Amino acid sequence: MEDSGSYLEVDVNGQEVFFVNKRTLTSFSGKLSKLFGKSTGSRKNLKVIFHDLPGGAKGFELMARFCYNNGRAEITPTNVVVLHCVALFMEMTKEVSGSLSLIEQTKLSLKEISYWSWSELLVALKQCQSFMTVADSSGLVIKLIDSLVGRLRLVSASDESLSTSPDSSGFRYSWDTKSTESTKNCFSRTNWWFDDLVVFNIEMIEKAIKVMITQKFDNRVICRFLLNYQKSKCATATMDEKRKTTETLIDLLSTLDQCAVPCKSLFGILRVAFGLNICKSCRNKLEVMIGSQLDQAAMDSLLVPSPPGVNFLYDVNLVIRFLKYFLLGGVSWVSSTRLKKVAKMIDLYIAEVAPDPCLKPSKFIALVMALPDSARESYDEVYRSLDMYLEVHAGLSEEEQKMICSAMNYEKLSLEACEHLAQNTKFSAKSAVQALSCQQFKIKSLIKGTNHPRHHSDLSCSPSEKDNMGNDSNQIVIYAQKLDLSTENEKLKENLRGMQWRVMELEKVCRKMQNQMENVIKSKLSTTPSNPRSLPRLCS
Known part of the structure; x- marks a missing residue:
């Protein structure tokens, strides 16, 4: 011994x-x-x-x-x-x-890893977590993950063929033969492996996802797994663990095909991130992802409360950044359909924030003008929001009021909106004249059958043009009388009668607007603003 x-x-x-x-x-x-x-x-x-x-x-x-x-x-x-x-x-x-x-x-x-069962692979990876430094530096972790992901790809491919079974030669060594029933159930659902991988820490998940991306794994499935992982882990995690998990999740999602990442889910992550004080770079990545697919968002998702220390009711700066990222590639990069969809949503958002008494004119104007003019077919909703803003912010200076009015494209206002603006004491006489001039020119163009572009600051009619407008209906009547309209041309006859009626109506409107312009100019110069009017209801 x-x-x-x-x-x-x-x-x-x-x-x-x-x-x-x-x-x-x-x-x-x-x-x-x-x-x-x-x-x-x-x-x-x-x-x-x-x-x-x-x-x-x-x-x-x-x-x-x-x-x-x-x-x-x-x-x-x-x-x-x-x-x-x-x-x-x-x-x-x-x-x-x-x-x-x-x-x-x-x-x-x-x-012999390729012959291990699925459960044996999971146990081996779980063991690596407790001594990650040695396991990772030796290349053991990546070897196990490669085998795991390869197994998942094999199973995913088998889902496309009902004839493939766990007992086939391709799967002989991939599954634990003691759990045949469990294996069959796995094949019946695409996301069967989600719960198995939830047990791993975020470092191991990050390595696994990077291998999946390298091996061209379905990005939609990866996204669903990451969202499921975050939900499961954050339910019982500490604040630091939640922050680390959320930051890693954002980093991984930003590397996926953005078509595979739902915008609604990104807003859900954003709400979680607000309370975790995540790093600035991760927050920027998240905002870029949301902004790039802003046309898929719902307006209610944009109603994010302002951060502490900011008096605004909603985080207008955040929405402005979303719009910036949406237009990052230039207007030509964004399709007309997507652009108009975003414009409609933003106009609804503008109407929501307009009554906020703490919203500064500069921020309000920045929001209104964040989108290019081509995004909006009509400025009626914008006018309604501007009117609401001026109603709430009655103490604005003349310069600030000019800033508000400058956000309007008067050429894209409807006749109803222009008539309301002409009598709206919250807007200047210049705004009223511009609106009426634009409408007068549009009516004249309809009558003359022209579509010549013209700047909205120089749209008043000359005396000769006004006289010509009055003769257009007579010319149509004379032309119609000279035509030899047979029974076969009855449709043409109806069209001419309709045109004659339309011209007469347009002439009446034009004369009415001409009178309104003269009255507005006189009243703006000789009277003071009257009591605030009720808010306009333009599109009800």
Whole structure:
């Protein structure tokens, strides 16, 4: 029997203390050999403390059994990961009595990963989480993840063929034969593996998703998994864990095809992010993703409360940034349909924020003018919002009122809106004249059958033009009388009669507007603003 001096006290990660034969372990471990050199063991009470030994007490025990069994061990899928990482940590490269070193034996076993069951892969990856540094640096983690993702791709491909079954040759080594019924149920749902991967930490998930992206995995499925993962993890996580999970989630989603990421889900992440104080770069990525598909958003999603310290009711700055990112590629990059859809939604949003007494004119105008003029076919909703804003902000300076009025395109106002504006004391006389002039020119163009562009600041009719408008209806009547309209031309006859009636009506409207313009100019110069009028209802 060897004297006590040949024994070594080993404290493993503060979990457990082992008393082992020093000579036995040093004969296999390069780390212990270097630690004790050529010591004969005459010194007593030798002790070594490990703080980060892979696998902890269990890992050390497996390694010690290997040494005491003269370099032989039963290596299985359930213990090979621990044994391999302990062997790397303890530098077990020595071959004793013709036996391969522990590192070489575990490497040979790891070559059989393709034959492991799904559950064995999960167990192996779960073990790696507790000693990630060693497992990752050795390339073991990426090897396991590659096998896992490859298995998922194989299963996904099988979903497209009802004839494929878990017992076919392609799946013979992919599944645990003891869980056949569970496996069959897996094939019946695309997202069967979501719950299996929820057990992993966010670092492991990040590595797995990057491999999925590299292997051209379906981005829609990846997105659904990440959203499911966040929901499951954040339910019981600490604030720091939630922040880290959310930031990593945003980073990963930003690398996916944006068509695979629902805009509604992004707004859900945004609401979560508000309370977590996520880093600025992640927040910018999230806003860019939302902005790039703003046409898919709902108006209610834009009603985000202002951050602390800002008096606005809603976060108008956020919406302005969304619009900036939406137009980032230029107006030509955004289709006309998408642009108009966003414009309609933003006009509704403008109407919601207009009554906010704390909203500054500069912010309000920036919001109104964030979209190009081509995005709106009509400015009636904008006029309604401007009117509402001026109603609430009655104390604006003349300069601020001019700023508000400058946001209007009077050429795109309906006749009803122009008539209301002409009598609206909250708008200047110049605005009223511009609106009526634009309508007068449009009526004249209809009568003359022209579509010549003309700037809205120079649209008043000259006396000669006014006289010409009065003669147009007579010309149509004379032309109709000269035509020899037979029964076969009855449709043409009806069209001419309709045109004659329309011209007469347009003449009446034009004369009415001409009178209104003169009255407005006189009243604006000679009277003061009357009591505030009720808000216009233009599109009800």
